[in-house]
Amino acid sequence: MNCLEVIPGVVILESDGDKRLASRSLDAQPVYGERILDGYRFWDPFRSKLGALLLKASRTLPVLSRDAKVLYLGAATGTTVSHVSDIVKDGLVYAVEFSHRSMRDLIRLSERRGNIVPILADASRPEEYAFFVEPVDWVYQDIAQRNQAEIATSNCARYLKPGGDLILMLKTRSVDVNASPQAVLQAEIKNLQGLDLGPIQDLLPFHQDHWAILAKKPR
Ligand SMILES: C[S@@+](CC[C@H](N)C(=O)[O-])C[C@H]1O[C@@H](n2cnc3c(N)ncnc32)[C@H](O)[C@@H]1O
Numbered sequence: 001m002n003c004l005e006v007i008p009g010v011v012i013l014e015s016d017g018d019k020r021l022a023s024r025s026l027d028a029q030p031v032y033g034e035r036i037l038d039g040y041r042f043w044d045p046f047r048s049k050l051g052a053l054l055l056k057a058s059r060t061l062p063v064l065s066r067d068a069k070v071l072y073l074g075a076a077t078g079t080t081v082s083h084v085s086d087i088v089k090d091g092l093v094y095a096v097e098f099s100h101r102s103m104r105d106l107i108r109l110s111e112r113r114g115n116i117v118p119i120l121a122d123a124s125r126p127e128e129y130a131f132f133v134e135p136v137d138w139v140y141q142d143i144a145q146r147n148q149a150e151i152a153t154s155n156c157a158r159y160l161k162p163g164g165d166l167i168l169m170l171k172t173r174s175v176d177v178n179a180s181p182q183a184v185l186q187a188e189i190k191n192l193q194g195l196d197l198g199p200i201q202d203l204l205p206f207h208q209d210h211w212a213i214l215a216k217k218p219r
Contacts, residue, residue, distance in 0.1 A: 006058035008066060009087045011040060021045060021055050023086035027112050031082040041086065045206045048080040049142055049169040052206035060199040060214060062138070062165035067091045069136040071159050073123040073151065074143035077105035078116070084140065085113045094133045098122045126155045135161045144174040149191035157194060160217045166195055168213040169203075181209050189213065 001015040009024045022040035034042045045051040054061065064070075067090040075081045075095035085093050095110075096119045097103055103120045110116040121128045123143060139160050141152050152168045160166065172184040179187075189197060198214035 006054060007061060007064065007087070009089065010043075010054060010058075010083075012055070012058075013040075019055060021051055023083045024089075026086050026089050026115070029112060031109060032077075032079050041083070043083050044079075048083065049203055049207055049210060049212065050080050050083065050140070050167070052203040053167075053201060053212045055206075056203070057199070057201045057212075060201055060212075061167075062198075062214065062216070064088060064138060065091070068138060069134065070094065070138045070140055071133060071136040071155060072096065073139070073141040073155060075102070075106055075118070076142075077102045078109040080142070081106070081116060082109060082113070085116050088115060091115060091137075092117060094119060094129070094136065096121050096123050096129060123155065124151050126158045130158070133159055135159060135164075137161060137164050138167065139164070140167045140169075142169040144171045146175055148175060149188040153191065153193045153195070156215075156217055162217055162219040164217050165198075166192075166213075166215045166217070168192075168215070170211045170213055172209045172211070185211055185213075194218075 004012045013020045021043040025041040043051040045055050068088045069092045072095045075097040081095045092115050094117045106118040110118045119129050136159050139156050156166050172181040175184045195215035201212045203210040
């Protein structure tokens with residue numbers, strides 16, 4: 001089996017042409033039923049858009065140091081949050097989610113992992129969590145709403161450090177189910193205000209009609 005570190009704390013294990021992604025686990029417990037081998041947790045790209053992006057195009061991903069701070073919008077029950085928590089083991093993940101039901105699982109996860117700060121709030125109202133969140137190195141967003149670019153823009157304006165990175169997982173069907181995915185993608189890119197656009201990557205075959213849009217806040 002070959003093992004290649006793609007970013008600090010994340011490896012691709014390759015055996016007989018089969019590629020598996022895994023993150024060096026902060027905690028001995030699985031989070032969503034994933035297998036743990038020699039301290040690495042397998043990372044399912046079908047359940048995580050960041051996992052899909054890392055498997056498809058890890059080189060497009062901006063560097064994230066082990067002590068970085070991340071604002072994560074649309075945390076759900078913490079599947080991908082848990083892998084980000086592995087990556088920024090000495091940093092913090094501010095995990096925003098507005099579903100009370102998901103928040104219960106997220107709080108349980110944060111009790112095992114001291115670098116996750118669960119925040120029950122609406123990401124389209126970033127002023128609501130100003131009391132908890134400090135300037136961050138990454139804003140990561142995975143929210144199926146009509147105004148995804150607007151939510152990303154307002155959070156980056158308030159919380160992203162100059163020189164920091166946005167990773168927006170855009171679900172085009174949530175913006176407009178009738179328009180072509182390409183047309184929605186182009187329109188949403190135009191709506192990303194105050195950021196320098198970076199690479200754009202589709203997430204097929206793991207996630208249909210989803211794009212990862214990378215952008216940087218100018219210094
Ligand atoms: C696709 S799921 C996220 C999956 C998660 N990122 C993962 O990979 O493990 C989208 C989540 O965004 C949440 N959400 C949608 N709109 C939101 C908003 N305005 N503020 C906060 N959370 C929101 C939903 O409740 C849902 O849990």
